[in-house]
Amino acid sequence: MTAVQEAQAQPVVAPPTPATSRRATLVDLFRFVGVQRGFVGVVLGLGVLTAATTLAQPALVGRVLELVADGEPVGRLLVVLAAVVVGGGVLSGVQHYLVQRTAEGAVRASRRRLVAHLLRLPVAEIDRRRTGDLVARVANDTSVVRSALTQGFVESIAGVFTLLGAMIAMLLLDPMLLLVAFVVALVAVACVAAVTQQLERSSHGLQRAVGELGTATDRALRSVRTVRAANATENETARVVSRVDHAWKVGLDVAWVTALVSPLSSIATQVCFLAVLGLGGWRVATDHLTVAELVQFILYLFLLILPLGRIVGTVGAVGEALGGLSRIGEVLDVPEEDEGATRLAFAGARPNPDLALVLENVSFRYDDGPAVLDRLTFAVRRGQRVAVVGPSGAGKSTLLNVLVRLYDPVAGVVKVDGQDVRERTRSQVRAGVGYVEQDAPVLAGTLRDNLTLAVPATDAECRTALADVNLLDVLDRSPDGLDAQVGEGGVMLSGGERQRLALARALLARPTTLLLDESTSHLDGLNEARVRDLIDSQSAGCTLVVVAHRLSTVVDSDVILVMDRGRLVAQGTHEELLRTSRLYRELARTQLVR
């Protein structure tokens, strides 16, 4: 079996994993907080101290009552009691601050991880998803998790200490009373737990609705010119507002479920107190308990109910957080773009630097769609100027995407410098390639940001690069010079200026292969000739593959590849193709700009 046959037989990469719906668990939430382990330790330590000061208070009050009953002085004990109360307050303040800090730290860590992951997702995966939704996951879903933490998650863990301490004290005072209080509290917790499951589901739905709202808003703002010019502002507003209404409706579901939690816990509290007061009064009347002990017991009951109430509230917030975490996890579960370098058992020929690009029977399709590249085979020698022409949708831009390894072919072999690209990492392949894409070659930010995206450059180098592509006048338009903003997607520049700025950036990185996806009509004749001269002068030995829409670009090329419906239907020079290819003659006559 030849290398080509073997390559055809096996897909180069597995198709990207489809987005899965997953449910986050408490373990995920602990892991989320776990990144701030040090702080969590301190918060818990403070929780124990706060619990100790809180638990000491009923005991001290009980002692004061006993001393008063015996006619003993209580002055010193009252000072101790005041100190314990104030100390507990201070500790609780510090604990609050640290909890907020912990939550912010955890959110920061998860946002960093999520952003780093998003920017490394395979391009095919990003194609499938909607930007607004991904942005919502970074901004909203992480915030929801933060709310759960600040609304008492960590505090509740500390509150457990108070709860346990109170239970022990109550057990010592009157086990029977404790049993009654405990059973009532347990029933309440069971009810709340059932409600929480529903809350988690509703919350996931709410986050999804907010994501959809982000997507709709993103779409409307991105296309604001088209929308305005088409008098479609009303329609588009209605579309976004329908997403707002949907989020509101799902929000009401969450509100409805959350509303159940609060009355449940207050009914439980009241029942608990009534039961203890009734039974406790009877225990005092039957001499099983003193009045001071009953007062102590009731104070401890407060200490039991308070953290319990907080825990119940937290359970609700945790339900919402798990909804947010599930959505974060869904994205994190999608594997990142791998470097894609493998040692091929059948790797044959040694690298051949004379052959800049070789394609052997390369086929590609997006997802399960039809073949967009169909068994392409051609070779480009180093330093050649190659033009790719073909009707719209022929697969020209896709070919460039495959060459820069944004997508891997489903069959066939791509060689750069004579070496199978699968033997190199994507970074290695891209290091030598400059790519100027057709539609969005400029990023929001300053001119400098755009020029130094790939490699650092001094101001002088940036100016020279701009002069080379005839863009020096954009520097004069603003007193900010290189720090002038270019707007979202370079909207403050013309289409041709965007392409030339992107070209300046690509050339600054001194590529050995330049892939240029020329967009129709963006390059005027004068600038186009200038750019061609620049590429010729600056990049001796640089291979140029240009998806061309101008006849002048095409005529001057060493080789012209004619594509139609994913297939290479002809190749040769302009004169040869005029003689041999009917499609080329047709393109030259009707489609290529003169």
Ligand SMILES: Nc1ncnc2c1ncn2[C@@H]1O[C@H](COP(=O)(O)OP(=O)(O)OP(=O)(O)O)[C@@H](O)[C@H]1O
């Ligand atoms: N990200 C994508 N996901 C799914 N299909 C895609 C994607 N990008 C392009 N296609 C499809 O692949 C086919 C080839 O598209 P491509 O952009 O490569 O053509 P092209 O020859 O560059 O066209 P044009 O000259 O109009 O820019 C088209 O049918 C297009 O709909």
